[in-house]
Amino acid sequence: MVPTYHRPTDVTEAVQLKATLGEGAVYLAGGTEVNNLHGPRPAALIDLAGLGLGRIETTPEGLRLGAGVTFQQLIEHPDVPDFLRAAARQMTNRNIRNRATVGGHLATNRSCADLIPALLAASATVARVDGDWPLEQLLDSPPDLILAVFVPVTTRGFGLGHQTRTAADVSIVTAAASLTLEGEALRLPILAVGGVAPHVVRLHEVEQALDGRPLPVLEELERRIAAAVHPLDDLRGSAAYKRQIAAVLGARALQTAVHRFLSAEGAR
């Protein structure tokens, strides 16, 4: 049903095709989003499968995830840290995980993305044809062809959360936190939440309020997070519900991150 289909063999060719074909042309990675589009079909597809972007490379500085790496590859690769695997596992079901790619996930940039909060918490950077970017900056800018995601090595503790109706459901709210501790005090905590804004957001005011203090009790954490998010009513849930869940998940992600940091430190 798609009029034209292209399968370039290198990045330059892909970018040229996109430039020539214009707005109506859509990059195709795993297809889980493109095949789920409502309304008119794209005029042309540019399949990225021939670009050789499906590799995971381990370097002393961190992991380089090719944009074509699937969620299932992430889950199965021995060098991928646990928090990232767990985030990948949140994605609906195995069929989707077999197809959905890291690059496609970032390009689609859904409000309730499963992987983006964890990548934000890991201070990931993204390599696009137009250069390297901190992930957070990209979420707010026009899309371009993504080549890879770099996840730096870290000793931070991580915590995740996601809310679905059933195990094989699309997430309604997602959350990820990471931090280090100096004694009791949190250092540079990151808290990212999905499902409460047009794209995943870091809650900078909460992060700053927590920085340099011991982790507050749950009630205070929940109150701060609830005040910092501004979800909308939609079919996935009411604004009040999403705010409540964001607070619950965010607060517990922070708690988990503290526990994980301490237990990892103990192990060291």
Place this chain on the structure above:
Amino acid sequence: MRNTDLTLHVQGASQFVDDIPTPAGCLHAALFTSPVARGRLRALHTEAAAAAPGVVAVLTHRDVPGLNQVGHVLPDQPLFAVDEVVYVGQPLALVVADSRPAALQAARLITAEIDPLEAVLDPLEAAARGLIHGQPRTLSCGDPDGAWAQCAHVAEGTIASGPQEHFYFETQRALALPGELGTIKVVASSQSPGTFHRHVAEVLGIPQHCVELEIRRLGGAFGGKESTAVWVVAPALAAFLLKRPVKLVLGRAEDLATTGKRHGYRYRYRIGVDAEGRILVYEATFHQHAGACADISLAVLGRSLLHASGSYRIPNLRVTALSCRTNIPPNNAFRGFGVPQGTFAIEVALTRIAEVMGVPATRLKRLNLLTAGDTLPYGVTLAQPTAIRCWEELDRQVDLDRRHERVAEYNRTHADTKRGLAVVPVCFGISFAQTALNQASALVNIYVDGSVAVSTGAVEMGQGVNTKIALVAARTLGIDPARVRVDTTDTTRVPNASPTSASTGADLNGMATLRACATLVSRLQEFAARHLGRPGVGPGDISIRDGVVHVHGEPTELRWEKLVAAAQWARIDLSSHDFYATPDVYHDQTVERGRPFAYYSYGTSVTEVLLDCVRGTYAVEAVDLVHDAGRPLSETIDRGQIEGGLLQGIGWATLEQLRTGPDGRLRTTVNSYKIPDIKFGPAHVGITLLANSDNPYAVCNSKAIGEPPFIHGIGAYLALLDALRAVRQDRPFPSLPLTPERVLMALHGPAEDESTSQGR
């Protein structure tokens, strides 16, 4: 014996409507439907669509040669709207083109000039304005006014249950093939061969003998293909007018947006008990959210009314039920057909009064459970209900008291998670409450090679009715079921068939098959006695077992295939048609008294859930149930029906939520509607079929099984409610479905009467 279709399904070899090879020259149709919930239709502009590439015709009400009407019970549903529209999704025109994409594309070019009128989307508002289908019905018994004074405890409340999408895999569809001399054949995905046959003939303006409706099997139906004939009649009209094959297949999104659902209900109840908890009086009002046309809603409403007392003895009762006319697509039949709603209300009322009394609801339920000699509100006195046998067998297996204690103990020691437990007894009347529908016929043909073909009015839709009918035939004829093939459901072989619904498919059609086979057996007995020529051996001494003729119970050399070949050569009729009408069923709606059901299906289940009070998420951990299936024709099939019905019921009670916008447009999409998936299903399901249960009222002592197990799903709602109430009891009961969102809001959200926003 397993469902004979299973292997085909697994191989992908089963033929559904769209698997039939598309005939040469076949056209494809697409509907253009109303974008407005209510308004005056001033003009319809179809010119651009008619001129679009590939388009052969655009049909509207002006093209209907016969009656522009497909109302199931009342003539209030035109095939194509004429001068007013009453819901979003109401058909206005049919585009016929040489491909489906071309038809769909062209349909988008049609525009309708509609003067919008105020749409009514709330059932209570509709009732307040007098917008109802038919008349309100009131069932009463005893002295409901006088009984309140004797009550030691009284509880009342309002609550709602939501609609449910059928979500059959095979969406609405049909393939119509014009024949010679103005005849037409329609291969349809339909549960109602008789009614849809009549609708096709009426709309085309030709006699029914010129129309053949054939049904192989449906990819699920659940009631959604019983009453609304639009998607079968529309392609038939096009094929008839254009003299070419025409296929109409609804897309999934279109099917969800424009077809009827299970009715949402709003309930007001008041219940009174004595000091021990015996129910003295129950009063309720049911507002059914019916939609724009009556469709089959009044029959659904009647069944809710007749099941208002659930599984309980209620000496004084008054229940009024109204079918509210709102501007949404007409809702229709769905597994349970009003019984889930009627049962839900009394289960909620009993749960509430138990809370008021401070006793476990389970104790009150057992105390009030139907027993021999009890009389139902419409006057039927029960001779041997198995309600208590089912309950006691379940109790023996799981020890209900201990289960309750364990849950209470868990809840005492856990703050952030709670368990909940609920026992649900089922009492489900079997027969069409509309007495006239309780009839079926069968045609059984034996061929000279010994193979047997059975045709009935029953429609195979995954429930295994064909397998059951084959078993009945094989058992009666005394041959291996492998010799029997159940043929398509076809109006030329079996006319005027009742819908396959009300769980009666196997009961009625199986009985007709049994009778037809019995006639053949007696012919063959008579022939065999002559053929064997043994002195003193008469027809009564002959039997056929395992495909061999027996005399006085001893096998002879005469095998089935030799017998039938010889009988045919001797000019014995090897074809038999027979008929069955359920005896002694009747109901007088004017006084709401009668014997509407031949018998009842009973069961009891216990459902346990684990609730995460912080997130509102939960797991339905375990369901144990005992169900009375009589002497099952196929235990495998009946267990499958229980599992499926239970899971569908759990879906209705927990996840499945549909939202309509203020413009009357369904907001919920396929992506946002959630039916239970395999991981959501209970980790443990223990099913016991009640032992030694006879049922003289159905074929071979079996019992209907299609719908009753759905009721067990209410246990998921009640068990979740139980867990919720372990946290707080200061708010009204939340409405059904108990989605994780509704659970969380009931625990932590702002206090409000949520039921007012439900039921759409």
